[in-house]
Amino acid sequence: MPVRDGLFVDVDPPLLVTGRCRSCGHLHFPHRRTCPYCSSERVDESRVPGRGRLWAHTAVTAAPPGYTGDVPYGFGVVELDEGLRVIGRLTEAEPSLLRRGQPMTLVVVPLHTDDDGRTVVTYAFAPSSAEPHGLDGRRPPTGAAT
Numbered sequence: 001m002p003v004r005d006g007l008f009v010d011v012d013p014p015l016l017v018t019g020r021c022r023s024c025g026h027l028h029f030p031h032r033r034t035c036p037y038c039s040s041e042r043v044d045e046s047r048v049p050g051r052g053r054l055w056a057h058t059a060v061t062a063a064p065p066g067y068t069g070d071v072p073y074g075f076g077v078v079e080l081d082e083g084l085r086v087i088g089r090l091t092e093a094e095p096s097l098l099r100r101g102q103p104m105t106l107v108v109v110p111l112h113t114d115d116d117g118r119t120v121v122t123y124a125f126a127p128s129s130a131e132p133h134g135l136d137g138r139r140p141p142t143g144a145a146t
């Protein structure tokens with residue numbers, strides 16, 4: 001179950017649920033009924049693939065109040081290909097293994113198990129393993145000529 005409804009769609013690959021304003025054209029996240037840029041209420045839900053580049057990052061080493069997942073964890077800002085900057089978890093917790101501008105991809109990850117034993121999932125950004133080897137679906141099938 002998602003940590004909060006309406007943030008992402010857990011399909012393969014997952015999609016982020018953003019809002020696109022029909023008045024000013026800006027995207028925002030999370031999706032709201034009112035555009036945060038121009039206050040227009042002409043906002044459409046827009047599902048975008050979470051692909052972008054790392055804009056800023058850090059590591060969280062002390063659990064925030066109420067948080068029961070693992071620490072440390074990575075936290076950062078990814079600038080999506082659509083130009084929108086999204087704050088979220090990073091799958092890589094070691095800051096020295098990340099660098100600004102590197103390609104990142106949206107993933108859905110387990111966050112913790114709730115009181116009913118259900119796995120709560122959230123969105124996060126993972127370094128695109130595509131970078132040197134063309135993973136993420138473009139890798140040739142195993143056994144292909146090299």
Ligand SMILES: [Zn+2]
Pocket residue numbers: 021022023024025026035036037038039040
């Ligand atoms: Zn607007």
